[in-house]
Amino acid sequence: MHISMDKNTMNKPAILTLVDVNYQQRLFDINISIDDGGCLFLLGPNGSGKSTLLALLAGHTQACDGEYRLAERSVTDYPIAELALQRAWLPQASPPPFAIPVYQFIALGLHPLGISLEDEQACQVINQLLSRLDIAKLVERNCDQLSGGEWQRVLIARTLVQVSPILNPQSILCLLDEPLTGLDLKHQIEVLQILTELSESGITVIASIHDLNLALNHASEVLLLKAGRVVGQGDAAQVLTVDTIKQVYDVDTELLAVNGRQFIVSAALPVSV
Numbered sequence: 001m002h003i004s005m006d007k008n009t010m011n012k013p014a015i016l017t018l019v020d021v022n023y024q025q026r027l028f029d030i031n032i033s034i035d036d037g038g039c040l041f042l043l044g045p046n047g048s049g050k051s052t053l054l055a056l057l058a059g060h061t062q063a064c065d066g067e068y069r070l071a072e073r074s075v076t077d078y079p080i081a082e083l084a085l086q087r088a089w090l091p092q093a094s095p096p097p098f099a100i101p102v103y104q105f106i107a108l109g110l111h112p113l114g115i116s117l118e119d120e121q122a123c124q125v126i127n128q129l130l131s132r133l134d135i136a137k138l139v140e141r142n143c144d145q146l147s148g149g150e151w152q153r154v155l156i157a158r159t160l161v162q163v164s165p166i167l168n169p170q171s172i173l174c175l176l177d178e179p180l181t182g183l184d185l186k187h188q189i190e191v192l193q194i195l196t197e198l199s200e201s202g203i204t205v206i207a208s209i210h211d212l213n214l215a216l217n218h219a220s221e222v223l224l225l226k227a228g229r230v231v232g233q234g235d236a237a238q239v240l241t242v243d244t245i246k247q248v249y250d251v252d253t254e255l256l257a258v259n260g261r262q263f264i265v266s267a268a269l270p271v272s273v
């Protein structure tokens, strides 16, 4: 994946291009271009615009200044049914909308694809996700009978069904707003692994997260926002420097190297008296 804020590079084909995008008083002068699959993590403090940008990339928020092209076509030109074939979007977790069995809820991801549960391949894809996301034992329950982390994994499963490369050859983009929130360590690692595999299969993955160390060790690239503006983009190790973290998060940090990997830790706190 390549992201550039340089408008001169925007004449080459890109999956996703934003030119001079401004939205209300929430996003300012956004110029980005993403030209192939990869796993991009969207970072920034609370209120910096991550969810707003993801909603915009999903085509949900269209009333913005500037231009957004998905697969070289203005997002405003997409009929909603076609948009739903190209991208899936997991908004920030919200409570279950109604008491629907887990399996039926996940199968809602098939709806935009025009595939029913009678399709054997669809059932195989769903069953594999149930197993990998450790929710197979929950399928008989209703969505309003789950813990927060279980519900989050069900939401992720429904999103992944929609962009499954096996079921949907038109899918190109998977957008996830804080997919790791509420997940324990084991399930975070599994979701990260699934997202990596999805990106390796050619689907561009863009996910917002708050854990800088996960970004440092798992992202192909990061995009760092502060107050609605892009302040850094590119390789995580180059963007997430001690100086940039101080500038964006107002936190003093240090970099630690352990077994050849870098970790960001908060700088030693002053000893209290």
Ligand SMILES: Nc1ncnc2c1ncn2[C@@H]1O[C@H](COP(=O)(O)OP(=O)(O)OP(=O)(O)O)[C@@H](O)[C@H]1O
Pocket (backbone or CB within 6 Å): 026, 044, 045, 046, 047, 048, 049, 050, 051, 052, 053
């Ligand atoms: N519906 C809304 N109407 C007006 N302003 C909003 C609305 N939703 C969010 N905002 C504002 O837009 C800005 C960006 O919010 P956004 O939710 O995109 O941030 P975020 O980076 O996703 O934050 P967080 O990490 O807390 O989820 C914030 O100043 C927020 O207060």
